[in-house]
Structures are given as C-alpha cells and as structure tokens.
Amino acid sequence: MKDLTKVVHHPEVDRTGFASLAVPTHRASTIVFPTARAYAERRDREPDGYAYGLGGTPTTRTLEAQMSALEQGEGTIILPSGQAAIAILFVTVLAPGDTVLIPDNVYPQVRTLCTEVLARQGIAHRVYPPLVGSGIEAFLDDTVQLIWTESPGSGTMEVEDLPAIVAVARRHGILTGCDNTWATPLLFKPLAIGMDFAMEALTKYVSGHSDVLLGSITVRDPEWHRRLRSCARTLGIGVSPDDCALALRGLETLGVRIAHIGRVSTGIAMALREHPAVLRMLHPALPECPGHASWDRDFAGASGVFSIVLRADLDPFLDEALAAIRIFRIGASWGGTSSLLAPMTLQGRLDTAIAGERRIVRVSIGLEDAEDLMEDLTRVLDHLVELADVRAR
Numbered sequence: 001m002k003d004l005t006k007v008v009h010h011p012e013v014d015r016t017g018f019a020s021l022a023v024p025t026h027r028a029s030t031i032v033f034p035t036a037r038a039y040a041e042r043r044d045r046e047p048d049g050y051a052y053g054l055g056g057t058p059t060t061r062t063l064e065a066q067m068s069a070l071e072q073g074e075g076t077i078i079l080p081s082g083q084a085a086i087a088i089l090f091v092t093v094l095a096p097g098d099t100v101l102i103p104d105n106v107y108p109q110v111r112t113l114c115t116e117v118l119a120r121q122g123i124a125h126r127v128y129p130p131l132v133g134s135g136i137e138a139f140l141d142d143t144v145q146l147i148w149t150e151s152p153g154s155g156t157m158e159v160e161d162l163p164a165i166v167a168v169a170r171r172h173g174i175l176t177g178c179d180n181t182w183a184t185p186l187l188f189k190p191l192a193i194g195m196d197f198a199m200e201a202l203t204k205y206v207s208g209h210s211d212v213l214l215g216s217i218t219v220r221d222p223e224w225h226r227r228l229r230s231c232a233r234t235l236g237i238g239v240s241p242d243d244c245a246l247a248l249r250g251l252e253t254l255g256v257r258i259a260h261i262g263r264v265s266t267g268i269a270m271a272l273r274e275h276p277a278v279l280r281m282l283h284p285a286l287p288e289c290p291g292h293a294s295w296d297r298d299f300a301g302a303s304g305v306f307s308i309v310l311r312a313d314l315d316p317f318l319d320e321a322l323a324a325i326r327i328f329r330i331g332a333s334w335g336g337t338s339s340l341l342a343p344m345t346l347q348g349r350l351d352t353a354i355a356g357e358r359r360i361v362r363v364s365i366g367l368e369d370a371e372d373l374m375e376d377l378t379r380v381l382d383h384l385v386e387l388a389d390v391r392a393r
C-alpha cells in the first residue's frame with residue numbers, strides 16, 4: 001500500500017479492553033457494506049438499521065433509545081429542533097382535508113405552521129381553550145385526525161386535563177400528541193396516560209446548556225415510528241451526531257437539574273406572588289395557576305419556567321425596569337444553566353382572564369444561587385413600581 005492510500009484508509013486498532021462511560025460520537029454520511037449484496041439490500045435495514053448517514057448513527061440511536069426508555073414508548077426519532085419535531089409529526093400524520101386541534105396557548109410557531117404551511121396543503125386547524133378538558137368533544141368533526149396538546153402551555157402556563165382529552169380522543173379514534181418540553185419525561189409521561197405521541201424540545205432541559213437545538217418524538221405504535229422516520233429522511237432531515245452527543249451528556253444531569261430548578265422556581269414564585277408589582281403568578285405549582293389541579297394530579301413536580309402577569313398600569317414600564325437585572329439575562333429558549341427573563345406581549349387568552357393586550361414576564365430559572373436570583377427579580381419588580389410611582393406624580 002502506497003502513502004496516498006495509507007493517508008485515506010485508517011488502520012484498524014485493537015479495541016479490546018477499551019471500555020468508557022462516554023457515548024462515542026459516530027459521524028457518517030457514507031455507510032459501507034461488506035458485500036455488494038448487502039449494499040443492494042440496504043433498504044431492508046430500515047427503519048433503525050444503518051444504510052445512510054442521514055438516518056442516524058449509533059450516537060443518534062443511543063439518544064433515541066434513551067428517550068424511548070424514559071417516555072415508555074416503542075420508538076423515537078430525533079429532529080433538528082423542537083419545532084422540526086412538531087412539523088414532521090404534523091406533516092406525517094395529516095393529509096389534505098384533515099383538521100388538527102391546537103390549544104390557544106400553543107408554542108407560537110405551531111400556529112404559524114398551521115396558518116402558513118399546512119393551510120396551503122389543505123390541512124385545517126382549530127384552536128381550543130387549554131382548559132377545555134372533556135369539552136374537547138364539541139370541537140370534533142369527521143375531519144379531525146389529531147389533537148395537539150401542550151401542558152403547561154407557552155406563556156400563560158395553563159395545565160390541560162390531558163386524561164380527559166385522551167378519553168374523548170380514544171372514543172372517537174383520534175390521535176393525540178403532547179408537547180412535553182416543560183415537564184420532560186421525568187415529571188410527566190404522555191404515553192403512559194394513553195397518548196400516541198410525546199414530543200420534547202431537547203433544546204431546553206434535556207440538553208440543558210443553551211448550546212444545542214434538537215427535538216424528539218416518541219411513539220406508542222411502531223408503525224408511526226417507521227412512517228415518521230421515512231418522512232424525515234425523504235424530506236432530507238437528519239441531525240448531527242455531535243449535537244446528539246451533547247444532548248446525551250446533558251441528559252445525564254437532567255434529574256438533579258430539574259429537581260433543584262423546580263424547588264427554586266416554586267420557592268421564588270411563592271415568595272413573589274405578594275409583591276405589589278404582581279397581579280398574578282402563573283406557576284403550575286401554585287393554586288392560582290389555571291389547571292393547577294391537573295398539574296397536582298398528573299405531574300411528579302415542577303420545572304423552572306413560569307410567568308408573571310404585572311399590574312396593568314405597570315406594563316408600559318417593563319422594558320425600562322428590565323435594565324435593572326444583574327443575574328438574569330434577557331432571552332428566549334429556556335432550560336439552560338443561565339436564568340432568563342423574556343418580556344412577552346399577549347393578546348387576551350381564552351382561559352387566563354388576561355383581557356386585551358398585556359405584557360407578561362416569562363421567567364426561566366437556571367442554576368445560579370437561589371438568593372441571588374430572588375434578589376435580582378425583586379430588584380426588577382421594585383424598580384417597576386418605583387418607575388410607575390415617579391411617572392404618576
């Protein structure tokens with residue numbers, strides 16, 4: 001073998017005795033086959049075998065298997081973002097003439113997916129109030145194929161009565177899916193209550209360090225696993241094994257992070273609910289959060305995202321008051337180690353008694369010292385009241 005061949009072909013090395021706790025990052029576009037026949041029959045390896053890099057490598061499979069185990073499902077596919085996971089699921093499940101039901105507090109890009117992309121494919125959507133429960137029946141007709149849920153929902157944090165929705169859906173043979181990003185499979189398992197699809201934005205708590213975008217869909221029926229895999233592949237959508245390796249690393253500490261963050265977020269929400277700047281604290285663990293009883297019954301605990309509805313007269317001063325933060329940062333895509341605040345503007349929501357256009361502050365608790373965080377939030381809220389007082393004089 002000459003040098004120019006030697007530089008291309010890596011030597012086989014002995015791996016006996018090598019045992020590591022880390023999951024190796026296997027990168028690949030090309031997969032090679034031992035024989036021409038094996039190559040000709042490569043499609044027989046689907047959905048989970050290795051035929052082409054786009055379908056994943058052993059690193060991807062490890063993350064998939066770990067999510068399947070945590071969600072108690074029959075298969076998982078990993079997509080490039082949480083939004084991509086939702087989009088692939090909707091596109092796989094829904095056909096022209098079908099309708100999907102989405103909650104009013106859904107992750108905003110899901111509504112855009114429905115209005116901008118699916119509508120043009122002849123797929124309709126209808127919006128239901130998050131606290132609808134078994135009243136979801138009134139939203140059904142023969143075209144409804146999928147009921148999408150998100151609990152607690154984005155921004156206003158209403159917790160849905162998912163078992164009631166599942167009972168109605170099953171009676172009518174309609175599929176159900178849940179965006180479980182807030183709870184992670186450690187605090188709630190959608191498939192265990194009879195849902196068909198559990199979706200996670202792995203970008204958030206699972207990866208946990210604000211440096212990766214990934215999403216997952218776990219299914220109870222292997223046939224959907226096959227169809228989702230095929231749809232993603234056909235659309236040319238795959239994920240980087242390096243990103244999967246980062247998610248696998250994040251997953252190892254998910255338990256301690258969620259337990260700690262849930263404790264701190266609940267403590268802060270309880271302490272600040274009486275602050276004069278606060279009209280309403282929207283934290284699923286507090287009784288005043290819409291759907292709290294469902295959270296109490298169905299969830300194993302709280303994570304770290306909640307929202308503060310301000311006294312209406314303080315809304316105009318929010319942006320200015322946020323300049324007082326020292327520990328929190330301003331930004332979206334929560335679930336990392338840094339605590340974040342996101343000022344949001346909401347149009348009235350169906351279930352939250354938020355009338356008209358209102359500002360809310362979404363809080364994501366990270367891993368900084370709890371007293372520092374409490375002090376920082378208190379400073380912002382105090383400053384808000386001061387600004388309004390000065391302006392009123």
Ligand SMILES: *Cc1c(COP(=O)(O)O)cnc(C)c1O
Binds near residue numbers: 083107154
């Ligand atoms: C962030 C988020 C998504 C989207 O995840 P990306 O990975 O950012 O695309 C979906 N649902 C919820 C509830 C989210 O918070």
